[in-house]
Amino acid sequence: MGDPHRVGVVGLGVISRAYLDTLANHPEVRIVAVADLDAARSTAVAATIAGAEAVSVAHLLDRPDVQTVLNLTTPAAHVEISLGAIDAGKNVYVEKPLAVAFPDGRAVIERAASAGVRVGCAPDTVLGTGTQTARAAIDGGLIGRPLAASAVMVTPGHERWHPHPDFYYAPGGGPLLDMGPYYISALIHLLGPVRAVSGAVSRLRAERVVGSGPRLGQRIPVQVDTHVTGVLEHVSGVLSTITTSFDGVATTAAPIEVHGEGGTLAVPDPNYFDGEVRLFALGGTEWRVLEPAAGYVDGARGVGLIDAVRASARRPPRAGGDLALHVLDTMTGLLRAAAEGRRIELTTVVERPVPVPLVPVEEWRGR
Structure with missing residues (x-):
C-alpha cells in the first residue's frame, strides 16, 4: 500500500467533524496538521488526532510533508486557500462550492493544471x-x-x-x-x-x-x-x-x-x-x-478524498475539479x-465521472 497520503486540514467548523471521523484513522491517509482562524479550536482538534499538529494556515500551506490540503473553510475563503495550496505545490480537496464566482473557480483549475497538481471537490x-x-x-x-x-x-x-x-x-x-x-x-x-x-x-x-x-x-x-x-x-x-x-x-x-x-x-x-x-x-x-x-457502501464525508488518493493517471478522481x-x-x-x-x-463541458462499482465498506475504509 505504501506510506499514507499526508493531509493538512484548513477550516475546523461544523462540517470538519464528519471528514475527520472518516479520515483520522484511515490506513491510506495521515492527517499531519490542522489549522483554523481560531487557534484554540485548532489545538483542541489536533489533540484528538494522533500525530496531528495545530499550526497556522500559512505554516500548514508551507509544510513540505503536506501532500493534499483539505480545504473546509467557508465558501468566501475557498479560492484563497486553494490557490495558496496550489502555489505551494500541493493537491487540494475543497468543500463545495469550488468557488463563489465562476472566473475564480476557473483560475483554481487552470493554476492547478499549470502546477501539475490535482483538485478534488465535494460533494462526494x-x-x-x-x-x-x-x-x-x-x-x-x-x-x-x-x-x-x-x-x-x-x-x-x-x-x-x-x-x-x-x-x-x-x-x-x-x-x-x-x-x-x-x-x-x-x-x-x-x-x-x-x-x-x-x-x-x-x-x-x-x-x-x-x-x-x-x-x-x-x-x-x-x-x-x-x-x-x-x-x-x-x-x-x-x-x-x-x-x-x-x-x-x-x-x-x-x-x-x-x-x-x-x-x-x-x-x-x-x-x-x-x-x-x-x-x-x-x-x-x-x-x-x-x-x-x-x-x-455506508459512504461518509471524505470518501471523495480517498477516491482521489486511489485515483491514477488513467482514472481521474470521481469528485474532481x-x-x-x-x-x-x-x-x-x-x-x-x-x-x-x-x-x-455554458462555457465548460465535462465527461461523466467513471461509475463507482459496489464497494463494501470494509474495502473503502481500508479495514
Whole structure:
C-alpha cells in the first residue's frame, strides 16, 4: 500500500467533524496538521488526532510533508486557500462550492493544471449507493432512454439549526450555491453534462432570525435570492428542472426523479450517501425498490478524498475539479440567466465521472 497520503486540514467548523471521523484513522491517509482562524479550536482538534499538529494556515500551506490540503473553510475563503495550496505545490480537496464566482473557480483549475497538481471537490455523497445505484439502473436500461428529470430541495432555511448562518444569506450563499452542488452533481452523474440553462429567482424576505445557539433571536440580513428555479439542458437532450429553496416548509416531491421511455426512477436525497432507489416501470402498477448495485457502501464525508488518493493517471478522481467547475458554471449561469431574463450557454463541458462499482465498506475504509 505504501506510506499514507499526508493531509493538512484548513477550516475546523461544523462540517470538519464528519471528514475527520472518516479520515483520522484511515490506513491510506495521515492527517499531519490542522489549522483554523481560531487557534484554540485548532489545538483542541489536533489533540484528538494522533500525530496531528495545530499550526497556522500559512505554516500548514508551507509544510513540505503536506501532500493534499483539505480545504473546509467557508465558501468566501475557498479560492484563497486553494490557490495558496496550489502555489505551494500541493493537491487540494475543497468543500463545495469550488468557488463563489465562476472566473475564480476557473483560475483554481487552470493554476492547478499549470502546477501539475490535482483538485478534488465535494460533494462526494453522489459516490454512495443512492446516486450510483440509480446511475447503474439508467445505464443498464431499466427506464429505457432518459427523457427528462426533476430535482427539488425545499427547506425553511438553515438559520433554524445553524448557530452562525450568516454566510448562507451573504454573497456566495443562497439555496443554489449551498445545496445545488449535490443535486447538479447527481444529475451530471446520472445524465451527463449540461450545455445551457435558464431560470428565475425570488427574494421575498429581507432578514432571517437565528433559531439556535448563543445568537438565538438575532436578525441577519438576506443578501441573496432564496428561491431559485431553473431548467438545465443536458448535452444528451434531456431537460432537468431544478428548484432549490430556503422559502418552503416541506415538500412531497422526490429529491430527484428521472423519466425515461420505459419507466421512472425516484432517486434519494443526494445530500446523503444512501437511500432507496425506486423504479416504476411502464405498464407496472407500483413502485419497486432496487437493491444497492453500485457505490461506496455506508459512504461518509471524505470518501471523495480517498477516491482521489486511489485515483491514477488513467482514472481521474470521481469528485474532481473539472466536474466541480462545470457544476459552478451551471449554477452561476442559471443565476445569470435569471438576472438577465435569457438562456445562457455554458462555457465548460465535462465527461461523466467513471461509475463507482459496489464497494463494501470494509474495502473503502481500508479495514
